[in-house]
Amino acid sequence: MSHGTTTLAFMFQGGVIAAADTRSSCNGLVACPASQKILPVHSHLVGTTSGTSADCALWKRILARELRLYQLRHGRRLSTAGAAKLLAHMLHPFKGTELCVAATLCGWDGVRSGPSLYYVCSDGTRLQGALFSVGSGSPYAYSVLDGGVRWGLTVEEAISLAREAVYRATHRDAYSGNCVDVYHITSHGWTRRDREELREEYYREKERERVKLKERREKQEGVEDGQSSGRKK
Amino acid sequence: MALQDVSGFQDTPMSHMWNSPASLSGPMGDTTPLLDMADERILGWGRFKSSERDGGVPLRFFIPPPQSSVPFRCDNRHTSLSSLSTSSSPPTRRPFPLSHGTTTLAFVFQGGVIAAADTRASCSGLVACPSAQKILPIHSHLLVTTSGSGADCMLWERILAREIRLYQLRHGRRLSITGSAKLLSHMLHPFKGTDVCVAATLCGWDVEEVRVEEFKGKRVDRMGSGRDDSISPAKRDRCGPKLFYVCSDGTRLQGELFSVGSGSPYAYGVLDGEVRWSLNEEEAISLAREAVYRATHRDAYSGNCVDLFHITAQGYCRRDREDLREEYHRERERVLKRGKEESEEDKK
Numbered sequence: 398m399s400h401g402t403t404t405l406a407f408m409f410q411g412g413v414i415a416a417a418d419t420r421s422s423c424n425g426l427v428a429c430p431a432s433q434k435i436l437p438v439h440s441h442l443v444g445t446t447s448g449t450s451a452d453c454a455l456w457k458r459i460l461a462r463e464l465r466l467y468q469l470r471h472g473r474r475l476s477t478a479g480a481a482k483l484l485a486h487m488l489h490p491f492k493g494t495e496l497c498v499a500a501t502l503c504g505w506d507g508v509r510s511g512p513s514l515y516y517v518c519s520d521g522t523r524l525q526g527a528l529f530s531v532g533s534g535s536p537y538a539y540s541v542l543d544g545g546v547r548w549g550l551t552v553e554e555a556i557s558l559a560r561e562a563v564y565r566a567t568h569r570d571a572y573s574g575n576c577v578d579v580y581h582i583t584s585h586g587w588t589r590r591d592r593e594e595l596r597e598e599y600y601r602e603k604e605r606e607r608v609k610l611k612e613r614r615e616k617q618e619g620v621e622d623g624q625s626s627g628r629k630k
Numbered sequence: 631m632a633l634q635d636v637s638g639f640q641d642t643p644m645s646h647m648w649n650s651p652a653s654l655s656g657p658m659g660d661t662t663p664l665l666d667m668a669d670e671r672i673l674g675w676g677r678f679k680s681s682e683r684d685g686g687v688p689l690r691f692f693i694p695p696p697q698s699s700v701p702f703r704c705d706n707r708h709t710s711l712s713s714l715s716t717s718s719s720p721p722t723r724r725p726f727p728l729s730h731g732t733t734t735l736a737f738v739f740q741g742g743v744i745a746a747a748d749t750r751a752s753c754s755g756l757v758a759c760p761s762a763q764k765i766l767p768i769h770s771h772l773l774v775t776t777s778g779s780g781a782d783c784m785l786w787e788r789i790l791a792r793e794i795r796l797y798q799l800r801h802g803r804r805l806s807i808t809g810s811a812k813l814l815s816h817m818l819h820p821f822k823g824t825d826v827c828v829a830a831t832l833c834g835w836d837v838e839e840v841r842v843e844e845f846k847g848k849r850v851d852r853m854g855s856g857r858d859d860s861i862s863p864a865k866r867d868r869c870g871p872k873l874f875y876v877c878s879d880g881t882r883l884q885g886e887l888f889s890v891g892s893g894s895p896y897a898y899g900v901l902d903g904e905v906r907w908s909l910n911e912e913e914a915i916s917l918a919r920e921a922v923y924r925a926t927h928r929d930a931y932s933g934n935c936v937d938l939f940h941i942t943a944q945g946y947c948r949r950d951r952e953d954l955r956e957e958y959h960r961e962r963e964r965v966l967k968r969g970k971e972e973s974e975e976d977k978k
Contacts, residue, residue: 410972537899540921541903543927547969561903565898609907613907
């Protein structure tokens with residue numbers, strides 16, 4: 398798991414949720430604490446990026462250009478499956494080199510098909526699925542998502558699940574952190590939630606724990622006072 | 631063996647020669663004829679002998695001799711690593727890279743300590759044993775979860791159990807969990823940098839023994855549990871549930887939640903969100919089961935069944951081993967049923 402990031406995406410009845418952290422790391426240095434790992438390709442397609450950020454940014458732009466050219470030539474938008482195949486074939490000549498791109502393409506295909514999710518990797522992998530998480534923080538995110546993702550989630554539940562999964566991953570993984578970006582793709586296109594600092598979430602959790610610890614101590618002291626007063630009698 | 635050590639009873643002639651001052655301090659050349667004669671036997675039981683009876687720990691381990699013709703015995707205290715480094719032969723090659731292919735976890739809560747682990751012993755892609763036991767009891771109030779090389783863990787767990795028992799016989803009271811962790815860590819230290827791979831969490835409950843108590847003028851020996859109000863607050867902090875992580879690279883950490891192994895990130899994701907001090911017993915057990923299940927679901931090197939142990943002031947109790955395949959089928963049924971219900975609701 399060498400891609401130092403946490404990105405995830407899953408499908409549900411309300412569309413596709415894509416979420417990622419915002420930490421760009423470089424050999425132990427946090428190169429950028431506010432990088433953008435989810436890049437929109439067009440109005441109904443969003444790609445999460447993992448691997449080398451330079452490679453990912455370049456290939457996303459190339460993909461966006463090719464999809465736009467297809468749209469102009471053929472008069473209709475290329476499906477997510479087509480975009481995934483296109484990206485995979487474009488990356489293929491670089492297989493075996495140091496190019497490192499691991500992207501999940503999350504999109505909504507026209508009226509009939511609905512949400513769709515593909516994982517494309519520069520080593521040639523191209524997989525369709527309902528849930529993907531990529532990066533060094535992905536195991537932590539997987540366990541949270543595996544227990545919560547269902548088709549029937551509401552939009553709020555899905556968003557909070559995605560946030561929770563990224564938060565858990567950033568809590569344990571050193572190469573993930575800072576903020577979380579959440580994108581929601583529906584038939585009307587993608588919408589972006591405000592970037593949220595996970596430090597706030599961490600402090601909120603700490604506060605909750607402190608309150609509980611205080612309650613526990615008070616309870617224990619109450620029990621001891623009761624016992625000692627009992628002995629004095 | 632433990633009793634033999636304490637009583638100093640050594641009836642075999644070989645043990646005299648092995649442990650006599652002459653052989654201990656003499657130059658290596660003197661011992662070669664002895665070793666040539668009965669190499670196998672000495673290799674066999676010479677390993678576990680603790681030769682000093684004054685409470686010291688030194689364990690004479692016969693590190694396999696290099697390819698050169700003179701077999702030598704290493705005192706693992708001072709000279710072992712330096713003499714190994716000067717030998718000219720290369721170290722034995724491992725046939726596959728070692729990694730901790732397992733999921734074990736342990737956490738502390740108000741009702742004690744929960745320890746859980748999967749039961750798959752893997753060996754470079756082969757499931758060597760689908761029903762291994764990764765949580766080994768040492769005594770009634772101490773368990774060890776093992777990760778790393780299965781053979782190393784089994785051996786060191788037995789050595790730890792022996793040393794704790796010896797301590798108990800010599801000093802009349804049980805070694806604390808903190809002490810056991812320190813002991814294990816110091817025993818593993820000479821092997822730092824070698825291929826020994828042990829990552830264990832020691833889970834236990836420190837039962838504070840109050841040896842003497844002034845009670846209405848009488849002197850009474852009592853053994854109290856952690857919640858006794860006659861014990862001073864300082865002592866009370868030392869009692870109760872304890873959790874330590876000890877690793878063969880020298881790490882020794884105390885904590886309230888540990889998960890070790892290749893499946894640990896998956897388990898951490900589940901545990902971090904849910905573990906609290908105030909859990910009750912059923913919640914804690916089901917949380918541990920869930921965490922191991924999630925890890926076995928995603929990690930290839932974890933799987934098969936889940937073992938769960940619960941340690942309280944009264945000792946440990948073990949839950950029946952549970953096959954996770956059943957859990958997987960049950961979850962699929964639940965998801966299907968839920969999907970059906972939701973689609974029916976949508977239709978209405």
